[in-house]
Amino acid sequence: MLKGRAIKLGDNITTDHIIPGRYAHLRSNLPELAKHVLEDADSTFISRVKAGDFIVAGSNFGLGSSREHAPLVIKMSGVSAILAKSVARIFFRNAINLGLPVLICNTDKINDGDELEVELKTGVVKDITNGNQLSFSKIPEIMLRILEEGGLIPYIQKYGDFKLKE
Amino acid sequence: MGKTLAEKILSQNSGSDARSGDIVIAQVDLVFAQDTTGPLTIRQFNSCGFKRLADPKKTALFLDHAAPSPNISISNDHMLLLQFARDSGCSIHDVGSGVCHQIVAESLAKPGDVIVGADSHTVTAGALGAFATGMGSSDVATIFGLGKTWLRVPESIRVAVSGKLPKGVYAKDLALHLIGKIGADGATYKALEFGGDGLGNTMSGRFTVANMSVECGAKVGLFPADRATKDYLSSQGRGSHYQPLSADDDASYEKTINIALAALEPVVAKPHSVDNIALARELRGTKIQQVFIGTCTNGRLEDIAIAAKILKGKKRHPETRLIVAPASKQVLLEAIREGYIQTLVEAGAVILPPGCGACLGLHQGVLASGEACLSTSNRNFKGRMGSPEALIYLASPATAAATALSGEITDPREVI
Numbered sequence: 209m210l211k212g213r214a215i216k217l218g219d220n221i222t223t224d225h226i227i228p229g230r231y232a233h234l235r236s237n238l239p240e241l242a243k244h245v246l247e248d249a250d251s252t253f254i255s256r257v258k259a260g261d262f263i264v265a266g267s268n269f270g271l272g273s274s275r276e277h278a279p280l281v282i283k284m285s286g287v288s289a290i291l292a293k294s295v296a297r298i299f300f301r302n303a304i305n306l307g308l309p310v311l312i313c314n315t316d317k318i319n320d321g322d323e324l325e326v327e328l329k330t331g332v333v334k335d336i337t338n339g340n341q342l343s344f345s346k347i348p349e350i351m352l353r354i355l356e357e358g359g360l361i362p363y364i365q366k367y368g369d370f371k372l373k374e
Numbered sequence: 375m376g377k378t379l380a381e382k383i384l385s386q387n388s389g390s391d392a393r394s395g396d397i398v399i400a401q402v403d404l405v406f407a408q409d410t411t412g413p414l415t416i417r418q419f420n421s422c423g424f425k426r427l428a429d430p431k432k433t434a435l436f437l438d439h440a441a442p443s444p445n446i447s448i449s450n451d452h453m454l455l456l457q458f459a460r461d462s463g464c465s466i467h468d469v470g471s472g473v474c475h476q477i478v479a480e481s482l483a484k485p486g487d488v489i490v491g492a493d494s495h496t497v498t499a500g501a502l503g504a505f506a507t508g509m510g511s512s513d514v515a516t517i518f519g520l521g522k523t524w525l526r527v528p529e530s531i532r533v534a535v536s537g538k539l540p541k542g543v544y545a546k547d548l549a550l551h552l553i554g555k556i557g558a559d560g561a562t563y564k565a566l567e568f569g570g571d572g573l574g575n576t577m578s579g580r581f582t583v584a585n586m587s588v589e590c591g592a593k594v595g596l597f598p599a600d601r602a603t604k605d606y607l608s609s610q611g612r613g614s615h616y617q618p619l620s621a622d623d624d625a626s627y628e629k630t631i632n633i634a635l636a637a638l639e640p641v642v643a644k645p646h647s648v649d650n651i652a653l654a655r656e657l658r659g660t661k662i663q664q665v666f667i668g669t670c671t672n673g674r675l676e677d678i679a680i681a682a683k684i685l686k687g688k689k690r691h692p693e694t695r696l697i698v699a700p701a702s703k704q705v706l707l708e709a710i711r712e713g714y715i716q717t718l719v720e721a722g723a724v725i726l727p728p729g730c731g732a733c734l735g736l737h738q739g740v741l742a743s744g745e746a747c748l749s750t751s752n753r754n755f756k757g758r759m760g761s762p763e764a765l766i767y768l769a770s771p772a773t774a775a776a777t778a779l780s781g782e783i784t785d786p787r788e789v790i
Binding site: 224228233235268271272273276280294296360361364365372 | 397493563736
């Protein structure tokens with residue numbers, strides 16, 4: 209069970225919003241890079257975010273570049289999961305590969321600052337602040353396994369290969 | 375039931391009867407990373423505990439996104455990639471070779487291949503009938519080590535293109551029109567499969583359209599491998615890489631989008647999203663401080679030829695910088711031989727070395743706050759090319775050249 213506060217963002221948050229190309233020279237200096245997370249989407253994000261918080265976004269979150277640094281700096285900021293109406297595919301894979309859950313659900317009724325509880329196993333999000341409950345779409349089995357291992361690297365360290373079946 | 379191109383290629387490469395919705399493990403024919411995603415790829419490769427590449431001949435690195443390096447940090451990243459190539463035996467395409475996707479198109483991709491790059495515009499090679507898609511560094515690192523990856527077989531959307539483009543209208547206008555029509559998430563997780571009698575007989579436009587397919591969320595933008603593919607591969611000295619490839623007639627598509635080319639006009643994507651489409655002629659009066667012609671979308675010889683033709687004997691507007699980056703060394707050499715480079719320099723252009731140039735705000739044309747740029751690239755996201763207060767418009771090389779002359783967004787039909 210994950211518990212935290214919602215930080216609300218809009219639709220079409222691009223990888224350039226999350227970590228602009230102008231900071232590419234910091235990609236081998238992750239602590240410095242992470243200071244710029246989401247600064248072009250919400251300049252208050254970095255000062256507001258606390259460990260365990262959820263990003264709650266609209267549609268097409270993470271569109272754009274393949275830069276894995278985008279979910280990486282979000283994870284480094286302390287965010288425990290991303291909830292969005294839809295997510296761009298490379299970002300989706302990248303986030304799961306880093307062990308950062310991405311949950312597809314209707315985020316309209318979640319407000320900024322709401323206290324949320326997320327149960328990954330049952331696929332349920334509870335909004336403690338307003339009493340709403342919603343469910344998120346099922347993640348493909350292989351992605352769940354990767355998530356359970358904490359990401360693709362620990363998954364490969366453990367299994368040495370992709371396992372589609374037991 | 376017949377198969378789509380995506381199902382055919384993934385069946386072949388996974389040794390299974392792959393249907394949309396299935397998860398398959400596919401053998402990867404080419405895997406690559408570039409200088410902004412490569413360093414993390416190498417670190418993840420090492421973290422996995424891999425001691426060697428699955429196949430050095432199928433693995434490539436490219437120094438293109440910031441090349442030559444503009445600062446010490448990126449120079450250190452370049453050094454890391456060069457050292458990894460020496461140690462592992464993979465190929466490395468050094469500074470000045472050009473944009474990874476253009477080199478993959480010219481020299482490496484074949485019809486029927488599965489290609490994975492740590493770069494979203496890896497989809498460019500779909501123009502050659504390759505299942506080419508972008509992934510992040512962790513995925514690419516595991517392919518470096520295992521030679522394979524897992525893929526969900528995508529549903530396909532057929533884009534049936536008919537007729538011929540009118541004068542002054544180009545493949546870029548078709549790509550932007552399509553994205554405007556279906557939206558920046560209109561094909562998320564899907565394959566776009568292009569067909570119809572309007573595909574034309576040259577590859578340049580196909581590369582542009584395949585390249586832009588990720589801008590509506592597509593996993594891959596596939597073209598059949600046909601006569602045009604064969605002629606292109608032969609012209610690159612790779613005739614033996616050709617095999618005909620097309621979807622079955624009775625393949626099942628999620629939907630079909632019909633586009634009549636004759637009805638298209640020059641269009642522009644306005645800030646800050648690629649699906650924010652307007653007609654170029656309606657944007658007359660929009661002042662532009664920088665025109666950028668190049669990138670994996672529109673930095674090929676045909677694109678530079680169009681711009682040179684419009685700019686020949688003329689001068690750029692005094693308040694509009696004109697920056698041109700040929701997509702590869704091959705393109706640069708041909709553009710020199712054809713006289714296009716001289717024409718462009720005489721018109722007031724700055725020529726950049728082959729590479730990504732100004733596209734991603736790292737160097738060579740970084741925008742100031744309040745500046746507007748018209749670019750032939752594929753993304754106009756806020757902050758993409760420098761200041762988040764800059765404005766980026768996307769258009770064809772013809773619209774770019776016409777805009778460079780007038781200093782404001784101009785329909786190229788005014789000048790050709």
